[in-house]
Amino acid sequence: MLYLMELWESVRDFIGTGGDVLYVVMAALLLMWILLIERFWFLASVYPKMKQDIIDRWNARSDTTSWYAHRIRDAWISEAADKLNARILLIKTCVAICPLIGLLGTVTGMIAVFEIMAVQGTGNPRLMASGISMATIPTMSGMVAALSGMFFTTRLEARVKRAKDSLIDSLPHH
Template sequence: MMLFLMDVWDSVRGFMATGGDVLWLVAVVLFLMWVLMLERFWYLNWIAPKQHLAIIASWEAREETTSWYAHRIREAWVSQAKQDMNARMLMIKTLVALCPMIGLLGTVTGMITVFDVMAVQGTSNARMMAAGISQATMPTMAGMVAALSGVFFSTRLDAKMRISLERLKDSLPHH
């Protein structure tokens, strides 16, 4: 098992080395994005249902649910639940949008490396230029893959939040 982990770590280090320093920035943003998405997933599946049950119980415990005042209370509770569910979604969406931009930063820095090699060594040193081209393409690819995974799962989280909020609204009848 330890040998397997060492092989995996060597593979990751090799991949990160071919992509340059910008690839580490993509990895940090990706890690942060996934931590936030997992936290939202955990919240939606374990915390929000309990909070919604408490809101429903409070609504059902009210003697009067038909007045204008009662409707405003209902709207406030639903609004608070929506705000709690959307707590870190803006940050997640920002990180998703940032991933391709960081990948493009890697493209620019890799191409600067290529041009630097061309200026110093001339165009005849293909091996030196290949390192710069690798530094240009790897972060771009990694940024796009990170963004795609983030788009997919953040869209799923949004849909799950909308469904959960609609169920809460349906559970709070107002006549």
Template sequence: MMLYLMDLWDSVRGFMASGGDVLWLVAAVLFAMWVLMLERYWYLKWVSPKQHQAIIHTWDEREDSTSWYAHRIREAWISQAKQDLTARMLIIKTLVAICPMIGLLGTVTGMISVFEVMAVHGTSNARMMAAGISMATMPTMAGMVAALSGVFFSTRLDAQMKISIEKLKDSMPHH
């Protein structure tokens, strides 16, 4: 098992080295994005149901649920629950959107490396140019993969949050 982990770590290090420093930035953004998404999933599954039950219980205990004031109170509670539920979603969506841009930054820095090799050694040294081309393509690919995973899971998370809010609204009748 330990040998397998060492081989895995060597593979990751080799991949990160072939992509240059920008690949570390993609990894950091990806890590932050996933930490935030996992936190939101945890909140959605464990914290918000308890909060929604407390809101529903408080609403059911009210004597007045039909007046204009009661409707405004209901709307305020639902709005607060929605705000608590969707907190940090804008940050997640922003991180998803900048992943490809960081990948393109890696493309630019990799191509600059290729041009430096061409300026110093000429176009005859293909091996040295290949390292720069790798530095140009790896971050782009990594940025796109990171963005795709983020788009899929943040969209799914967003849909589950909307369903949760709709269930809360349906559980708070107003006549």
């Protein structure tokens, strides 16, 4: 428990150094990771049952060669693809928005630096340094958040493509 409290203190100090914009970066990152975990969970536990159900329905059909049967097959593949691709666009949006939120932090940090310079002049480098730190930390945080999401989103898309291709291969059309 003490470790968690120390960890929270470190996070709070980091957010204090980077400004309140880091709370928004953290919220976008949390949403992105919840969606990523849900999608990987879907691929690992829900989709295999759905795929087997589609395969069983296809194999139970007496007609698998007519034009009508091929349209049914295509519809089932399309429904599965829709479920596989659900929320991927939202995940990609979170990935894209993280650096933009970081840039917002940069702008607010630079405004703080200019305010300090207007009030104190350029003679106090310590105050200017805190403002510059406040300007760079959100940018770095947004980039790190986006990079982590980009890596796992690419892996997720590859797994979704493999799953769809595997379903297509499992439904032979004669």
